[in-house]
Amino acid sequence: MTKLKTLLVDDNRPFLVLARHLLSECPEIEVIGEAADGFQAVESAARLKPDLIIMDLAMPGMGGLQATRLIKAQDDPPIIIIASHYDDPAHREFVAQVGAEGFVNKQQYETEVIEFVQRLIREQSNV
DSSP: OOOEEEEEEOSOHHHHHHHHHHHHTOTTEEEEEEESSHHHHHHHHHHHOOSEEEEESOOSSSOHHHHHHHHHTSSSOOEEEEEESOOSHHHHHHHHHTTOSEEEEGGGHHHHHHHHHHHHHHHHHTO
């Protein structure tokens, strides 16, 4: 089985540790890097060439929306899921406008991310 090379982006170090731990239980995901803000996310995406980025919405310096725009402008951009506690129609619309493929509420991170990844793999295997 091919694993999705995944970059985790969040300014909250304890959340990154938790996310890495939760995703280690998912055989379809291989975490290949972490970034603490949007600037690092853009650089890491260009250098590591992940298949998937799971990125926080609100971070100091450059947030997830601006980073997503810049990453989506790169050659062969990865799939991006934005994760946030700000779960309302306006934030979901902003996420869609910048080209992210998904949004997950951090309160349901574990189940929503795993469901998204499994759906993505099913769709790729049908291509």
